[in-house]
Amino acid sequence: MQEMANVYFYGKRYVVPADLTIMTAMEYAGYQLLRGCGCRHGFCGACATIYRIAGTNTLQSCLACQTQVQDGMYVATLPFFPTVKKLYEMEEIQPEEQIMMQLYPEIYACIGCNACTKSCSRQLGVMQYIAYAQRNELEKCAHESFDCVACGICSARCPAGISHPMVGMLARRLTGKYIQPETAHTRSKVESIRSGALDALITEMMTMPLDKMKEMYNSREIEK
Amino acid sequence: MLTTPMLDSIKKVEATRPQRVGFEPARMTAEEKDELLKEFHPDYKEAGFAVIGVGPNKGNKAPQELQELLHSNSIIHGADLDLNKVTYDVDVLIIGGGGAGMSAAIEAHMAGADAMIVTKLRIGDANSMMAEGGIQAADKDNDSPMQHYLDAFGGGHYAAKPELLRRLVMDGPGAIEWLNSLGVMFDKKPDGTMVTTHGGGTSRKRMHACADYTGAEITRVLRDEVQNLEIPVVEFTAVVELILDENGNAAGAVLMNMETGEYMIARAKTVIIATGGAGRLHYQGFPTSNHYGATADGLILAYRAGANLLYQDTIQYHPTGVAYPAQLFGALVTEKVRSIGAMLLNADGEPFIHPLETRDVACAAVIRECLARSKGVPTPTGQGVWLDTPLIEILHGKGHIEKSIPGMFRMYMNYDIDMREVPILIYPTFHYQNGGIEIEADGATGKIRNLYVAGEAVGGIHGRNRLMGNSMLDIIVFGRLCGQAAAKNPVSIGKLSLDHVDAYAQELKSAGIETGTRSPLLLPKYTRDVCRS
Numbered sequence: 001m002q003e004m005a006n007v008y009f010y011g012k013r014y015v016v017p018a019d020l021t022i023m024t025a026m027e028y029a030g031y032q033l034l035r036g037c038g039c040r041h042g043f044c045g046a047c048a049t050i051y052r053i054a055g056t057n058t059l060q061s062c063l064a065c066q067t068q069v070q071d072g073m074y075v076a077t078l079p080f081f082p083t084v085k086k087l088y089e090m091e092e093i094q095p096e097e098q099i100m101m102q103l104y105p106e107i108y109a110c111i112g113c114n115a116c117t118k119s120c121s122r123q124l125g126v127m128q129y130i131a132y133a134q135r136n137e138l139e140k141c142a143h144e145s146f147d148c149v150a151c152g153i154c155s156a157r158c159p160a161g162i163s164h165p166m167v168g169m170l171a172r173r174l175t176g177k178y179i180q181p182e183t184a185h186t187r188s189k190v191e192s193i194r195s196g197a198l199d200a201l202i203t204e205m206m207t208m209p210l211d212k213m214k215e216m217y218n219s220r221e222i223e224k
Numbered sequence: 225m226l227t228t229p230m231l232d233s234i235k236k237v238e239a240t241r242p243q244r245v246g247f248e249p250a251r252m253t254a255e256e257k258d259e260l261l262k263e264f265h266p267d268y269k270e271a272g273f274a275v276i277g278v279g280p281n282k283g284n285k286a287p288q289e290l291q292e293l294l295h296s297n298s299i300i301h302g303a304d305l306d307l308n309k310v311t312y313d314v315d316v317l318i319i320g321g322g323g324a325g326m327s328a329a330i331e332a333h334m335a336g337a338d339a340m341i342v343t344k345l346r347i348g349d350a351n352s353m354m355a356e357g358g359i360q361a362a363d364k365d366n367d368s369p370m371q372h373y374l375d376a377f378g379g380g381h382y383a384a385k386p387e388l389l390r391r392l393v394m395d396g397p398g399a400i401e402w403l404n405s406l407g408v409m410f411d412k413k414p415d416g417t418m419v420t421t422h423g424g425g426t427s428r429k430r431m432h433a434c435a436d437y438t439g440a441e442i443t444r445v446l447r448d449e450v451q452n453l454e455i456p457v458v459e460f461t462a463v464v465e466l467i468l469d470e471n472g473n474a475a476g477a478v479l480m481n482m483e484t485g486e487y488m489i490a491r492a493k494t495v496i497i498a499t500g501g502a503g504r505l506h507y508q509g510f511p512t513s514n515h516y517g518a519t520a521d522g523l524i525l526a527y528r529a530g531a532n533l534l535y536q537d538t539i540q541y542h543p544t545g546v547a548y549p550a551q552l553f554g555a556l557v558t559e560k561v562r563s564i565g566a567m568l569l570n571a572d573g574e575p576f577i578h579p580l581e582t583r584d585v586a587c588a589a590v591i592r593e594c595l596a597r598s599k600g601v602p603t604p605t606g607q608g609v610w611l612d613t614p615l616i617e618i619l620h621g622k623g624h625i626e627k628s629i630p631g632m633f634r635m636y637m638n639y640d641i642d643m644r645e646v647p648i649l650i651y652p653t654f655h656y657q658n659g660g661i662e663i664e665a666d667g668a669t670g671k672i673r674n675l676y677v678a679g680e681a682v683g684g685i686h687g688r689n690r691l692m693g694n695s696m697l698d699i700i701v702f703g704r705l706c707g708q709a710a711a712k713n714p715v716s717i718g719k720l721s722l723d724h725v726d727a728y729a730q731e732l733k734s735a736g737i738e739t740g741t742r743s744p745l746l747l748p749k750y751t752r753d754v755c756r757s
Contacts, residue, residue, distance in 0.1 A: 088452060173448065175407070186361075186401050202390055205374065213382065223428045
């Protein structure tokens, strides 16, 4: 006999197999998901969900595709949350002192309640990366926020109206473009390709007889 | 939460473990592999395929599920649509919001074109987001595009279209530089040198990575850039049919609001198909590592309009998808788990294959063990075989699992499965569509003017098999190429027409084909009957 659980989608009760995720339980119940469903493997943040277990006061949050149902679970999905995304030109902005103040000044209104961290579906130190952003420690903010899937639950819970995923996004792009060291070998390879110096060689590969190609492939030296 | 049969089988695994320490299963000979593949690899399973009865690839075989969609009439066949009522009028219409579509949109926009993305889910909901391993490019001093070409051509069983593969490898370093300039955080050494590693079939370490989030990092940066450039994105809106003009050139598409069902007409000088893969068609009943929208829509649209498919019958199944717990069914278990010592075992705890045979061979061996030898372990969703993860720490010492495969460890710990203590159950999963719509070196279909294709929807870049890290590269290279080409495309649009839809319907009718369904599929149907309590 399959173990079943009572779950409540938007307040309505369904009895579903207890080993399903919230997402597959909704499908089991008959929902053809049009929103709130993306990669189904925890990478994309499409299925932000809040829930409360009957009899408890704690409001919990998760990704619906990664979380098993529990008996007495009251579920509301959050398929979209209006975060604030500021526009900027990467070639013009710099990782300078005032950048966060210019683009996301609301981060300085953080009251330190830690609701963002407590609600994070990926268990990230969200308040910590916002603190790094406040201090313009962009590289630290970038690494601390790196696993963010931008589900938006933190922003939904923030009394200061901060759009945390967007702050992390800005810090990561500035880090990737300006703070991390430049890569000389990529540049020189691009230049050598653009100069046309490799054209004859690649054409030779393309027109090589198949048996010679097979021989080359099977005897190629593999870097250790 | 393991079932009793699983626990019983684990006892057998534990019993054989001591004698397996230091034991290496034999590698198969080339003949044995051929025989195994022919008998058990899904690509060789005749029953999984059917012959296409209409259109440019008439007489070729395709996976049954794809063939059925190709044999179905358009969603809009018979609908009364006013093509003069144009809701969106743009230079470049991009179908799909993954890495290829976004790269195309950015390049088209930068070249001065008026570009628009349409996606049936959210922008960024795509297989691009899920790529963990990395992106290949020959940008190191000991490497070259020619070496990259050799690896990819051989790995693809010498079937890649040379002009497409040339483009892939020659534009690789430029793609990395472009992504880096957009702010993608690649793993680098303090002096700026890219940290690169091997992937299956590479002869040089050219796999660039952003931790184990490469696809997610690249995709979210592209998404942020699309937003910065204020490129219009119409989300939760599917393309259900291409529109041609009276000359047979691509000239737009019929869109459908996924939530309201409303149809809208988009007129465009160029259309770029970037609709991705087909995992959610679950060929031969396989689970998939793909995202929710991977239903081969672009292949259906392009084919109905007259484009060719190429290698539509070759699929990459990853041998180690999660078989249990059900919540993770089909998710990838990275190859690294095997490379650090986990052995593949059947229900009796017996090794049945060398753990580091190639993906296709390992996949076929797992299937043989379950289906032909009845040595699989039953699960709620089917069956699986063991990956003996505790062996890893016997070989390398305590702590090695958490250190070397932390993502995998955490994924299982979420479900209270401690892979340090118990083995994990795996089964092959549908990972990648090797084939797709045939294109020429400039990204265009050739047969239908103004119609371009980029990303997983393309067939021919990789031949009949794709190397790890080459799909992340192809979405960037061909996405950019299509965007640039589209912006330069000097066309005038004739009168909009859906005559090809009627002609296709007529062809189906003449061939006596009637599936009773419509296509494209748009989303898989996972709902069950409402359970009543």
